[in-house]
Amino acid sequence: MQLEKGRFSSLELLFLVAGLMQGSIYVSTYTFSNTPRDEWLALLISWSIFLPFALMYLKLSEKYPGDSLVGIHDKVYGGLAGKILSAVYCMYFIISSAMNFRFPSAFLTINFMIATPVIAFAFFLVALCLFATTAGGVETVARLGIFNSVAVVASLLLYLVLLIPKIELPHFFPILDVPPKKLLHSVHIITSEYMGELFVLSSILPYVSDRNLLRKNYFRGISLGNFSFLLVAFLVTGVLGNEAAIFTGPLVETTRLVEVMNINARIEFVFMGFLIITAFYKCLILFYVTLVSITELLALRSYKLFALPLSLLIFSLVMLTNENGPATAAAGRNSWAFVSLIMLMIIPLVTSFVSLMKTAFRKTGR
Amino acid sequence: MNNKSWKFKNAAVTALSALLMLSLCGCWSYQELNNYSYVVGLGIDKGSSPGRFRIIEQLAVPSALKKGGGKDGDGGGTESFWNVESDGDTVFATIRDITRKVQRKPFYGHNKVLVFGNEIAREGIFPFIDFFVRDSEPRSTTWLVVAKNKADEILHHKPHLEKIPADKIEKILESHIYTSSYHNIQVREFVENMLSEGQAAVVPIIEIYEQKIIPSESKEEKGGSSRGGDEKKKPDTVLMINNCAVFKDYRMVGQLDNIESRSYSFVTNNAKGGIIVIDSPEGKEKLDIEFYGVKSKIKPIIKDEKPSISVTVKIRCGLADQQSKKNYATPEKLKKIGEKVNAEVKKEIMDCISKSKEMKADIFGFGNEIYRKSPKTWKKLKNNWDEEYKKLDVQVKVEANVEGTATIRSIAKPGEDK
DSSP states (O other), X not given: OOOOOOOBOHHHHHHHHHHHHHTTGGGTHHHHTTOTTTHHHHHHHHHHHHHHHHHHHHHHHHHSTTOOHHHHHHHHHOXXXXXXXXXXXXXXXXHHHHHHHHHHHHHHHHHTOTTSOHHHHHHHHHHHHHHHHHHTOHHXXXXXXXXXXXXXXXXXXXXXXXXXXXXXXXXXXXTTOSOHHHHHHHHHHIIIIIIGGGGGGGGTGGGBSOGGGHHHHHHHHHHHHXXXXXXXHHHHHHHHGGGGGGOSSHHXXXXXXXXXXXXOTTTHXXXXXXXXXXXXXXXXXXXXXXXXXXXXXXXOSOTHHHHHHHHHHHHHHHHHSOSSHHHHHHIIIIXXXXXXXXXXXXXXXXXXXXXXXXXXXXXXXX | XXXXXXHHHHHHHHHHHHXXXXXXXXXXXXOOGGGEEEXXXXXXXXXXXXXXXXXXXXXXXXXXXXXXXXXXXXXXXXXXXXXXXXXXXXXXXXXXXXXXXXXXXXXXXXXXXXXXXXXXXXXXXXXXHHHHHHSSSSOTTOEEEEESSOHHHHHHOOOSSSSSHHHHHHHHXXXXXGTOOSOOEEHHHHHHHHHSTTBOEEEEEEEEEEOSOOGGGOSTTOOTTOOSGGXXXXXXXXXXXXXXXXXXXXXXXXEEOHHHHHHHHHHTTOOOOEEEEEEOTXXXXXXXXXEEEEEEEEEEEEETTEEEEEEEEEEEEEEEEESXXXXXXXXXXXXXXXXXXXXXXXXXXXXXHHHHHHTTOBTTOHHHXXXXXXXXXXXXXXXXXXXXXXXXXXXXXXXXXXXXXXXXXXXXXXXXXX
């Protein structure tokens, strides 16, 4: 079932994919505490682990063209089991959205606007997502990607230039002198959270107009997203070195070190703006996917009907979610990484396997 | 308007709204500039009672700065800075306590310098540094200095040429590129050094230097600690960086003199420029050799699990001044001068290394280099690094290239050696 008439190009998908990954840049603190020096290595390992999974997501979507995640579950697992599984995914999306809405809001209040309550930012973020989805739909969500990606990559490159005098290559050495457990933990977080989240796009992939270029641009998007992460890793490790492990926001701390002839102090505000935009973009994608998934599960005709209740639900959850930063970070680093691993990698793997088996049985006539 | 451009417009509006969201929320925590006071320098000394310490905040007085305050006779009349102090047990509480005396909330984002009193530095600055790294307001690019005596007297010393002591300290620190005889260090670099296993840090020491000049006789050197009346007969004083403190595990464990500090800068690639005084090849007079480009390389060598360090320092320099009447502008003589420079600098670096070994303080980060080269070897050494460092074999090689003799080829005296 398709709830949208709108379509977007595979080029816009490229930026959508990259944007969803870039939205996790500001939470990269989870992994820097484990691998302050070898973050780049953890990223490359994660990338190589994730690529087959990305291919699997695409294969599933190609096998069931026009079907969103809920539709795929219905077809693979049948009516009841599919619906139950989709309901579980909807709950996962709602909680994930709430957590992601909370991150940028908490980030702003911790670092800049200490007196402002978290819910003030969360309110604006949710309201903006409500506007973007109801007034625009999937096309608006997709088209925002290019604004987001250009802003993020441009600002990262700008900071790279400004921070060149502070980058010390010895900070990257020795390579691989990290306890395997910590490296594994980082790889786990990056693969399941930063990259695995691309699975949520399964509900958006049916709306790509030029499907012949879908696969190519999907992987280009992943490369752009990973390139952004590698830039962050290079900046943070190069500037902070081992110190990166002690900061709650190593990237913020890195940008705070920019000095331009003693004039442009506090230039990190520019970067913070882009960081918030990219976090918002991720929230928007998650909000939209949650909305269409619930709508489809409830067999409603238009997702716009459920937009306001969902906004209120997410807003309420933002207020209830982890009351302090360390709790949020601990959840993201530990429990949520496992939940994501199950929801975004293991279950899709099982779904692909069941789908393959079903096809095989159908061919053999059993 | 077709459907596609309408959707594109929606995307643009959403992006713009997201940007605007940042500024609109700002109204919630808005702060007016004139409700803040601006901390430009901060000192920490021992407090009046045991276990307590004293924080001295140097606040800029913008109105006096505008009028030219802080200078006798050039208008204003009001000082351009105001020092406020408070005693306490913890940094943040003490800093907040100052708001009972200052009507405007102090803002730490523009703090230039953090001065630790000598006693505090010797006892350990760990309890005081956390706030300056943790809090979002102070910047970790703040300069760190140790007062020869008390931070209080440094921040109260009225400077020459500048209006605010903290400004003066910052400018002296930035002037290290002309002598390289001290190493300026920011809070961030200091913490990074302390976080590296076995590594020590070097922090400049600031003191009040008493000049023989009587202020009333010198129009240029007005101010200082001496002001009008009988006080004019007192010697003038200036703030000066002299020697460097060595910190190990956040505690000051010793000092390097200016030559040793320069050697430290040579080895750690921080020497930007300065003058090396050597004996002339004939050994009778002195020559000033100006260096303007130094590149050093620390190379750890692991042989049979036994580490040693090879330090290579390459110096670009030139003859800048001479007492001798000889003409040194020949390739052979410049080569000889180069050899003299090599020997002199090598001796100075070796002396500095010996001094750091005496203090058991690895200021050069040799341990870190060994770790980077062979983590396995380092793991065996790190628990006993203090003793291992004392035994560490360090080879120093200096390669000075005397590139010229500035604007003259030979001494400007007729009939002498050409």
